[in-house]
Every structure is written in C-alpha cells, then in structure tokens.
Amino acid sequence: xxxxxxxxxxxxxxxxxxxxxxxxxxxxxxxxxxxxxxxxxxxxxxxxxxxxxxxxxxxxxxxxxxxxxxxxxxxxxxxxxxxxxxxxxxxxxxxxxxxxxxxxxxxxxxxxxxxxxxxxxxxxxxxxxxxxxxxxxxxxxxxxxxxxxxxxxxxxxxxxxxxxxxxxxxxxxxxxxxxxxxxxxxxxxxxxxxxxxxxxxxxxxxxxxxxxxxxxxxxxxxxxxxxxxxxxxxxxxxxxxxxxxxxxxxxxxxxxxxxxxxxxxxxxxxxxxxxxxxx
Amino acid sequence: xxxxxxxxxxxxxxxxxxxxxxxxxxxxxxxxxxxxxxxxxxxxxxxxxxxxxxxxxxxxxxxxxxxxxxxxxxxxxxxxxxxxxxxxxxxxxxxxxxxxxxxxxxxxxxxxxxxxxxxxxxxxxxxxxxxxxxxxxxxxxxxxxxxxxxxxxxxxxxxxxxxxxxxxxxxxxxxxxxxxxxxxx
Numbered sequence: 001x002x003x004x005x006x007x008x009x010x011x012x013x014x015x016x017x018x019x020x021x022x023x024x025x026x027x028x029x030x031x032x033x034x035x036x037x038x039x040x041x042x043x044x045x046x047x048x049x050x051x052x053x054x055x056x057x058x059x060x061x062x063x064x065x066x067x068x069x070x071x072x073x074x075x076x077x078x079x080x081x082x083x084x085x086x087x088x089x090x091x092x093x094x095x096x097x098x099x100x101x102x103x104x105x106x107x108x109x110x111x112x113x114x115x116x117x118x119x120x121x122x123x124x125x126x127x128x129x130x131x132x133x134x135x136x137x138x139x140x141x142x143x144x145x146x147x148x149x150x151x152x153x154x155x156x157x158x159x160x161x162x163x164x165x166x167x168x169x170x171x172x173x174x175x176x177x178x179x180x181x182x183x184x185x186x187x188x189x190x191x192x193x194x195x196x197x198x199x200x201x202x203x204x205x206x207x208x209x210x211x212x213x214x215x216x217x218x219x220x221x222x223x224x225x226x227x228x229x230x231x232x233x234x235x236x237x238x239x240x241x242x243x244x245x246x247x248x249x250x251x252x253x254x255x256x257x258x259x260x261x262x263x264x265x266x267x268x269x270x271x272x273x274x275x276x277x278x279x
Numbered sequence: 280x281x282x283x284x285x286x287x288x289x290x291x292x293x294x295x296x297x298x299x300x301x302x303x304x305x306x307x308x309x310x311x312x313x314x315x316x317x318x319x320x321x322x323x324x325x326x327x328x329x330x331x332x333x334x335x336x337x338x339x340x341x342x343x344x345x346x347x348x349x350x351x352x353x354x355x356x357x358x359x360x361x362x363x364x365x366x367x368x369x370x371x372x373x374x375x376x377x378x379x380x381x382x383x384x385x386x387x388x389x390x391x392x393x394x395x396x397x398x399x400x401x402x403x404x405x406x407x408x409x410x411x412x413x414x415x416x417x418x419x420x421x422x423x424x425x426x427x428x429x430x431x432x433x434x435x436x437x438x439x440x441x442x443x444x445x446x447x448x449x450x451x452x453x454x455x456x457x458x459x460x461x462x463x464x
Contacts, residue, residue: 053411054410057411063413064409067344067357068358106346107345147383178458238406239457270407
C-alpha cells in the first residue's frame with residue numbers, strides 16, 4: 001500500500017485546471033497551423049490566426065483562453081494499491097477545483113438548474129472514477145464549456161443502421177450544430193455500452209490527442225471518413241464558411257446489448273482543453 | 280477580402296443599413312453586456328411598464344459573461360457566448376431601437392425578421408478568443424444586476440473591437456452564404 005495525502009490531490013487538481021484553461025495543447029496548435037495553411041477561405045484563415053494569437057496571449061499572460069472556463073470534469077484512474085490519507089477523497093478534489101478557479105481568476109459557471117443560482121466556486125466537480133491496478137493516481141482534468149456541450153446528443157439507434165447509420169448521425173449532428181459550438185470542433189463519439197455508458201465513452205474520447213487514431217483499423221477508417229465528410233459541409237471556423245469545421249473525430253467502441261446500438265456525440269470547441277498528471 | 284469598416288456607438292439606422300454580411304467592423308465607444316438571465320430581467324421590467332437600467336436606443340448588447348478581472352485589468356477573458364439563448368427576448372429590444380447584438384451562433388427567424396423590420400444587425404465575435412478580445416476593452420463598469428456575477432450588465436468602453444456582420448438589415452445570413460460557398464458535393 002502506498003499512502004497519498006489528500007493535500008497532494010488538491011494541489012494537483014488545482015494546478016491542472018489552471019494549466020488546462022490557460023495553456024492550449026501543442027496538438028491543437030499544430031491543427032490550427034494546418035488550417036491556416038490549408039483552408040480555402042480567407043476569412044477562415046483569418047479566424048484561425050486570431051485563435052492562434054489568442055492562445056499566445058493566454059499562455060503569456062496566464063489568463064484563460066476562453067471566458068467559459070467550464071464545469072470541472074475529471075477522469076481519475078485510482079490504483080488499487082493506493083491508500084488515501086488525510087481526509088475525504090471527493091472533498092480533496094472539490095477543494096482543488098475551488099482553489100484553481102478562485103486563484104486562477106477562472107469563471108465560476110456551476111449553478112442550480114432551476115433557480116440558476118451560482119454555486120460560487122465552480123463545485124461540485126464531475127468525477128469519473130475508475131479503479132485500476134497499481135499504486136498511482138492518474139488525474140485528467142477537462143474543463144468543459146457550455147456552448148459545445150449543449151450541441152451534444154445521445155441516441156439509441158436501431159442495430160440495423162450499422163456503422164453507416166452511426167456515421168450519418170454524427171455528420172448530421174455537426175451540420176445541425178452549425179456555428180453554435182465554436183467550430184472548428186473536436187468530436188467525441190461513444191458507441192456501445194448502455195445509454196449512460198455511450199455518453200461517458202464520447203466524453204472520454206475527447207481526452208485523446210489530435211491525430212491519435214483508434215487502434216482498430218476499421219474504426220480508425222471510420223473516424224477519418226467522418227472527419228472528411230464533416231469538413232465538406234462548408235461550415236468552417238466560427239461558421240463563416242470554410243473547409244475546417246472539425247479538427248478531429250474520435251470513436252470509442254464497446255460491446256452493447258443485443259437489442260441496442262447506443263450512440264453519443266459529445267462536441268468539444270476548438271480549445272479542446274485537457275491536462276493530466278500522475279501522483 | 281471583406282470590407283473593413285470603423286464604427287462608433289451609438290449607431291444610426293444609416294450606419295447599420297450600410298453594413299453587409301461578411302464585412303469586418305471595428306467597434307469603438309460604449310457597448311453593453313448581457314446574457315439570458317439579464318435579458319429576462321430587462322423584459323420583465325418592460326412588461327411591468329418600468330424603465331430599463333440603460334437606454335437601448337442606438338446601442339449594442341454583447342452576449343458575454345467574462346472571467347474575473349485580474350488586479351489592474353478592466354476585465355478578464357471576454358469572448359462571446361452562444362446567442363440563441365437570447366432569441367426569445369431580442370425582438371422586443373430591437374423594436375425599442377437597439378441597433379446591434381454581438382455573439383456567436385445562429386439566430387431565430389423572429390430575430391432575423393425584427394432586424395429587417397426595425398433595422399438592426401447581428402455581429403459575430405470570434406468564439407473562444409476571450410484573451411485576445413479583452414485587449415479591445417479599456418474600461419468595464421457594472422450598471423445593473425451585480426448579483427448575477429459574470430452575467431451582470433456591464434458598460435464597456437471598447438477600442439477597435441473586431442466583429443463580423445452575420446445578419447444584415449436585408450435579411451442576409453453569413454452562416455448560410457458562407458457554408459454554401461465552401462460546401463463540397
């Protein structure tokens with residue numbers, strides 16, 4: 001048994017949310033450069049240059065890339081040989097979120113669904129916990145903005161529609177979302193499992209780095225095909241027209257019930273913020 | 280390349296009638312901020328026959344909920360939020376003489392119709408470019424609904440705030456025309 005103190009967990013969570021909100025990933029920046037070079041639309045190229053400049057300012061001034069610094073979503077892989085000491089695990093995570101959003105001048109966007117009263121410190125965090133072998137804790141922080149999340153959907157398809165039906169649904173979802181989710185987007189697609197599992201897979205897909213294909217060659221081919229079809233829609237950066245509507249499409253696939261074909265599409269804005277650390 | 284135009288608020292009917300979709304506009308002067316919660320309160324005031332906390336005549340509302348300002352800065356990151364959430368409230372404000380809205384994403388047919396009828400424009404700011412956009416904001420002051428936090432109505436003094444015309448006074452839509460131009464197959 002390896003002991004990990006809750007204070008350390010709090011500090012790591014705090015730092016991850018500040019980092020994810022202010023420092024855009026290198027993979028995303030490379031995708032921006034590609035669009036600046038390749039998009040046929042002068043307006044699209046202009047928007048992509050603005051986004052690159054925005055990322056530079058955010059990094060230099062340590063200010064958030066976007067004012068919507070998201071709800072605090074975390075994927076945590078907890079090694080089964082870790083013994084957490086010093087307090088409650090969940091409290092430690094929420095304290096990290098509280099400190100990160102307060103000290104990092106990040107916007108607090110969590111509120112009551114009906115009264116719309118803000119919780120004041122961006123808690124509660126949304127925690128997806130998995131117990132894994134080993135004595136480490138891997139923490140992945142995903143600040144998730146509202147605009148792109150609102151365009152996401154879960155659908156229970158009829159198995160007969162097959163992979164072609166899945167592809168069509170994803171492309172159509174991006175088409176119908178149009179300019180709303182801050183294109184160029186990253187599309188997380190969860191296929192299989194149950195109703196809720198598909199949504200979780202779709203969100204988890206967003207943790208991959210741009211360019212990282214699904215290990216199954218058939219699924220990898222489907223990802224590439226869907227990305228190509230999306231980028232033929234013409235929506236472009238910010239919806240002003242162009243060939244860069246999405247930067248990437250990630251599929252995650254798991255077995256499902258013999259009667260079902262669950263499909264979730266989780267849309268992520270161009271900032272595609274996520275950072276991870278291992279304790 | 281699209282046309283580039285410098286404008287200072289308040290805007291006249293003539294100012295907005297001269298704008299066409301795709302034009303790049305650099306805004307100067309005063310603009311106001313507001314999201315759904317603030318819009319709901321504005322419309323509630325109008326329904327009660329009360330005065331609004333600021334005169335919307337010739338003005339622009341920017342749909343933004345900024346992140347907190349760091350010490351010494353007027354505002355935190357301040358990019359646009361998705362506009363359709365304000366659609367239910369917007370036609371009433373356009374009817375009262377509001378000349379522009381700044382946001383991102385599609386508007387409802389009712390909002391587009393009101394822009395045509397009463398002469399107003401919908402302008403797009405680059406979503407997710409909050410750190411860059413904040414550079415155009417020189418001063419920020421809360422004028423109403425401080426309890427709404429990031430959603431309070433703020434009066435912003437802006438200098439060359441870059442926006443793009445998405446819906447003009449003739450009923451044209453950049454989102455429709457832009458996608459049509461670059462769609463393949």
